[in-house]
Amino acid sequence: MYWVDRLPGGACALPVDRATKQAWLIWTTAIVVYIAALFHRTSLGVAGLEASERFGVGPAALGTFTVLQIGLYALMQIPTGLLVDRFGPRRVLTAAALMMGLGQTLFALADTYPLGLAARAVLGVGDAMTWVSVLRLAAAHFPARRFPMIVAISSVLGGVGNLVATVPLTLLLGSAGWTWTFLCAGLVTGAYALVAFRRLRDVPVGVVVPVLEPESARTVLRKVATAWRVPGTRLGFWTHFSTMSTPAVLGLLWGFPYLVEGQGMSRAGASSLLSLLVVGAIVSGPVLGGVISRKPELRMPIALWFLGATVVAWTGLLAWPGGVVPTPFVVVVFLVLSLGGPISGIGFALARDYNPMHRVSTATGVVNVGGFAAVTTSALAVGVLLDLCDGLPPAQAYRIAFLSMGATLLLGFWRTAVWWRRARTAVFEAEARGEDVPVQLRLRRWDAYTAA
Template sequence: MFIWVTAVLVYLAAVFHRTSLGVASLEAGARFHVGPAALGTFTVLQVGVYASMQVPTGLLVDRYGARRVLTVAALLMGLGQLLFAFATSYPLGLLARAVLGVGDAMTFVSVLRLVAAHFPARRYAAVTSFTAALGALGNLASTVPLSLLLASVGWTATFAVTGAATAVYSVVLMLRVRDNPVGVVPEPVDRTESLRTVLTQVGHAWRTPGTRLGFWVHFSTMFAPAMLGLLWGFPYLVQAQGLGEATAGLLLSLLVVGAIVGGPAVGTMISSHPEWRTPLVMTYLVTALGVWALLLGWPGGHVPLWLLVAGFAFLSLGGPASATAFALARDYNPMRRVGTATGVVNVGGFVAITVSALAVGVLLGLVASLGPATAFRIAFLSVVAVLLLGLWRTSVWWRRARAAVFDAASRGEEVPVRIRRRSWDLAPAA
């Protein structure tokens, strides 16, 4: 438990640093002398770096252990934030966020690898959900507390102090975190493997139906609330829906509160009933389509406040639902490959965030002359398109993963979850 708490604090710091630019966007624009489009590049760059680092992070965790990777992650996040504190040019600011993004990208997969090693498999989903919920506290810390700190001590002191604290915490990680419980002998790892062998390991993880299902579950569930919270939710609420900035901020906070409250609830549920995992995800995705249909199809384009509140509250459950993806990676891969499989799965959601955020921005630019309300209705159709793609691929790999479970059970192999064959299941392999 102590090791998990120590590691979760790093993840909380990672989420804080990742979202810290949200309340500092106006100060960033003035400091770097750039407009909204250039400021958006900070977010797209950071998310892109995060996504591209997931598979390498998984490989590093499997090869060198979560303790070492987490230590390096804390150092990089601290250095990135320190550089951001003193940067005065836009290119240097981008470099600082890129370094921060690399450290951030190495955090969550490492923490989940520790969870897989130190907790029983039946508790993995619950602990993963609690981890994500606690990480969301970092998002809360990057709102009002960070804005007050910025107002009182200024840009440089704020980011320098938070960066230095994160870098110093790497010492705690190195001294207090263990990759495996006391008395457990880890599987031997060949650290001289060739690139071909490493790529083969990634290929094995990707070809595992449970991993592929986890990828598409993560792709489908977590991108919409993250895209709204990181970039387009605030301008949508203020410009398209005519809400005041304070009201819009409160509404966006629902995305965080939903993750904090929903995470433990979903995690406990799927830990007690693992057979509910994918049906729960499919229910969320279908209902999310209905929510987007209401938000985008409401007559006149101006959605009532009660519907915005209900819609954002429901969409916030996408983060907790995405924890199912990591449980799938944990259950259907051997322990020596869990880090790699977790990294593969984690790519899914951040690819979807990048694609949807860019698509919304491009479409807004193309139809800006139609007015904010109409422009956002058209631009958010790209979100629906990404959601439909994810729903389709999730349903395909759900059937294939179930078929793999049935085939393994018929061969007398141990399977992580016992399920009953349905009429819509794929035929048994010959």
């Protein structure tokens, strides 16, 4: 069965007509926390070389920073969904701002590798609690028809945090230094938690949300399993897994060292080129969000075309003779990859469309696990392979290490295609039973083969 905008007991969870001024104020307050999260998450992208010098570690140990942070992010997605369902996004988002502020403050003061790892762990847990909370607030305060656009705009504005973590952060690190740069960022984020707590509201005025009692571990596992069994959730998982992994790994950690060490660029040039991942997402996000909002039946063809283009671009990057790639081609590859962030939002729209409101946060967490599980494994694999390739020319070493990212991309592409066909079959079967479905799909000849 497919669900549209209903809570248990039949209470309407969304305003069905229009978004109010209060909805926009609440969303704006929440999106500031998400912008901060993206800044803190990607701040190591241009500070990786400084971190290696500060803590005296090599590529594999440096990769552990990102693996730990993103790994905790992935592990926290389902618990975060359950926390949001239980306590509401207002409390969870406030706690997220406090934890990110604490984690970045500790990272600013850390002078040993173990303390630096602990700081990134705290930061990762706080970061993990932001996106699901923002999506839950959007789902509760905006009409369903606007939800894909709100997701796209939220993702684009989060890119502001990414953008600040490129050239501006590079300049700040060069002038203010490591401690003051990260200390100020941590203190400002922690102070904003008070603003979030005072302004956010879980649901619109007049909407009654059932009080949820604490759930047993068995009930929680059953809830997660129920969300996972929904074909739309599974499709969202693999869509997020495949579309965001490659650009995220480059933006979070390995893009800057690759451009500086593997391609021989200056630090300023590398940070400028890395910012294309963010600028491309900012420009394309609203366009893609508008198209998907008006024609939701196009969202999966768009995702699959993007994955095909990414495979071609990544193959060209790795197969270039000699390993040192001309800058114009690198620019083209990075611009193609920049579409991955906005397109990965399709996974959350699928979770929202095919789950009841009281399970949307859990399903969203399941989907979010997909992308960050891919990022975690890819980032770790690149670091390990770089250590194993020690002694090779940097361009050749990075080419070998980046094969692991290509393998992740191909796995995700395959599973996305499989679950797209299975999810289409489930929608057609629901229509045949007379059930309402959120998206009207056109029956293709190959759908009969999939059903068989």
